[in-house]
Amino acid sequence: MDDLEFRKRVLENPSEIADDVLSIAQGNSERLQFIAEAKAMEERIHNTAMSVSAPESLAQQLKALSERPIELTSTEKPSIRRYFAIAASMVVAVAITASVGLFNQQPSAADIQLRDDVIRHVYREAPRYESNLQDMDWQEVNKVVAEAGGHLIEGQSIKTMHVKFANGCRIGLDRRGAHIVLEGTQGAVSVFMVKHSPVKKAMSVDDPRFSGKIIPFGEGNLIFVGEKQEPLETYEALITQSFEWEI
Amino acid sequence: MSDSPVLDDRKKKQRYEALVDELYQDVYRYAYWLCKQAPLAQDLVQETFLRAWRSFDSLQNDKAAKAWLFTILRRENARLYERYRPDLVDIEDQSIADSDFNEPDEKLDRRQLHEAIASLDKDYREPLLLQVIGGFSGKEIAEILNLNNNTVMTRLFRARSKLKHIFVASSDTKPKGTGDDTQ
Numbered sequence: 115m116d117d118l119e120f121r122k123r124v125l126e127n128p129s130e131i132a133d134d135v136l137s138i139a140q141g142n143s144e145r146l147q148f149i150a151e152a153k154a155m156e157e158r159i160h161n162t163a164m165s166v167s168a169p170e171s172l173a174q175q176l177k178a179l180s181e182r183p184i185e186l187t188s189t190e191k192p193s194i195r196r197y198f199a200i201a202a203s204m205v206v207a208v209a210i211t212a213s214v215g216l217f218n219q220q221p222s223a224a225d226i227q228l229r230d231d232v233i234r235h236v237y238r239e240a241p242r243y244e245s246n247l248q249d250m251d252w253q254e255v256n257k258v259v260a261e262a263g264g265h266l267i268e269g270q271s272i273k274t275m276h277v278k279f280a281n282g283c284r285i286g287l288d289r290r291g292a293h294i295v296l297e298g299t300q301g302a303v304s305v306f307m308v309k310h311s312p313v314k315k316a317m318s319v320d321d322p323r324f325s326g327k328i329i330p331f332g333e334g335n336l337i338f339v340g341e342k343q344e345p346l347e348t349y350e351a352l353i354t355q356s357f358e359w360e361i
Numbered sequence: 362m363s364d365s366p367v368l369d370d371r372k373k374k375q376r377y378e379a380l381v382d383e384l385y386q387d388v389y390r391y392a393y394w395l396c397k398q399a400p401l402a403q404d405l406v407q408e409t410f411l412r413a414w415r416s417f418d419s420l421q422n423d424k425a426a427k428a429w430l431f432t433i434l435r436r437e438n439a440r441l442y443e444r445y446r447p448d449l450v451d452i453e454d455q456s457i458a459d460s461d462f463n464e465p466d467e468k469l470d471r472r473q474l475h476e477a478i479a480s481l482d483k484d485y486r487e488p489l490l491l492q493v494i495g496g497f498s499g500k501e502i503a504e505i506l507n508l509n510n511n512t513v514m515t516r517l518f519r520a521r522s523k524l525k526h527i528f529v530a531s532s533d534t535k536p537k538g539t540g541d542d543t544q
Contacts, residue, residue, distance in 0.1 A: 125521040126514045127492065155525060162474045163493045168389035172403060176381045176410045180374050238407060284400035
C-alpha cells in the first residue's frame with residue numbers, strides 16, 4: 115500500500131479504520147502520527163456537525179403534522195403538479211387582473227413563491243392555534259412583531275382585536291417574519307408581517323379554503339389570510355393604520 | 362396475532378411519534394448543513410416529516426427510516442429551495458449549541474471548522490455529513506446520493522483533505538493563546 119492509498123483509506127473514515135490499514139502503520143511513526151491527527155480532526159468535525167441543534171419546539175410541531183386531516187395534507191401536490199398549479203394560478207391571476215383590477219402586472223417567480231409559502235404556512239400552523247381561546251398579551255404580540263422588524267401602535271382601535279396567536283415565521287426569502295392570528299367572524303385570520311422584497315403589486319392568495327392578499331407595505335409585505343367568507347378589509351384597515359416598520 | 366401490514370391509526374401515530382423523537386435532531390442537523398440557514402432548515406424538516414407522514418405506510422422497516430428521511434429531505438431541498446436561494450453561509454444565524462464548550466480557543470476552532478464545513482462544495486459536504494451525522498456506510502451513502510461506492514469514498518477522502526487544508530491554514534493565521542505545541 116503506497117502512501118497515497120494509505121492516506122485515502124484513513125481519511126475515508128477515520129472513525130473506523132480497517133485492520134489492514136492499521137497493521138501496516140505499525141512501526142511507522144509518520145503513519146501513526148497521520149492516523150492520530152486524522153482521528154483528532156474527525157472528533158472536531160463530529161463535534162462541530164453535531165453541535166447544531168434543533169429548536170426545542172420542533173419535535174412537537176412535527177408530531178402535530180400527524181393531526182392534520184388527510185385532505186389538508188393532500189393539498190400539497192407532488193412537484194410537477196405543483197408547478198402546473200402555479201402556472202395555472204398565474205393564468206387565473208391574469209384573468210382577475212382584467213376584471214377586478216387588483217393586479218396590473220404579472221407576479222414574479224419570487225412573488226408566486228411567497229404566495230405559495232403563505233398558504234403552506236397557514237395550513238401547517240393552523241393546528242397550533244385553532245384551539246387557542248384566550249387573547250394573547252399585547253406585550254408578547256409586539257415582541258414577536260418587533261423581532262420581525264416592525265411595531266404595532268397600540269391605539270384603541272387595534273385593541274379591539276382579539277389576538278390568539280403570535281409567533282415568528284419564515285415566509286419567502288429566509289427572513290424572520292411575524293405571524294399573528296386574530297379572531298375573525300368566520301374563524302382564524304392570519305396576518306403576516308414580512309420585512310423583505312415587497313411584491314410588485316398587491317396580489318391575492320387563493321385556495322379552496324382560504325383567501326387573502328399580499329400587500330406591499332414599505333420595505334416589506336403585509337399579508338392577510340382568512341376563511342373564504344371573512345371580510346379581510348376590516349383587519350387590513352386596522353393593521354395598516356397601526357403598523358410600521360422599525361427604521 | 363395478525364400479520365396485516367395495515368396498522369391502525371393509533372399505532373401508526375405512535376410509531377410516527379417515536380420516529381420523530383428518535384430522528385428529528387439528526388434530520389434537522391443534516392437539513393441545516395444542507396441549506397446552511399436555520400430558518401430554512403426548520404421549514405425543510407417540516408416538509409420532510411409531512412411527506413414522511415403522508416407516505417408512512419410505505420416504510421416497512423423502521424431500521425431504514427433514517428435513510429428514508431434523509432432521502433426525502435434531499436429531494437425536498439432540491440424541489441423547494443435550491444432554485445430560490447443564494448448559496449450563502451449564514452454563519453451569524455447558526456444554531457450551534459455552545460453550552461458544552463467553554464474555552465475561547467475551542468469556540469474559535471469550532472467556529473472556523475463550522476465555516477470550513479459550510480464552505481465545502483456540496484459534492485463533498487453531503488457524503489461527509491451523511492457519514493458523520495447519519496452514521497451511514499459508504500454503500501448506504503452511495504444509495505442515498507445515487508453514486509457508486511468508489512465515488513463516495515473518494516469524495517469522503519477529498520472532503521477531509523480539504524477540511525484539513527482549510528482548517529490548518531486558518532489556524533495558522535489565528536493568534537496563539539493556549540497552544541498545544543507539545544512537539
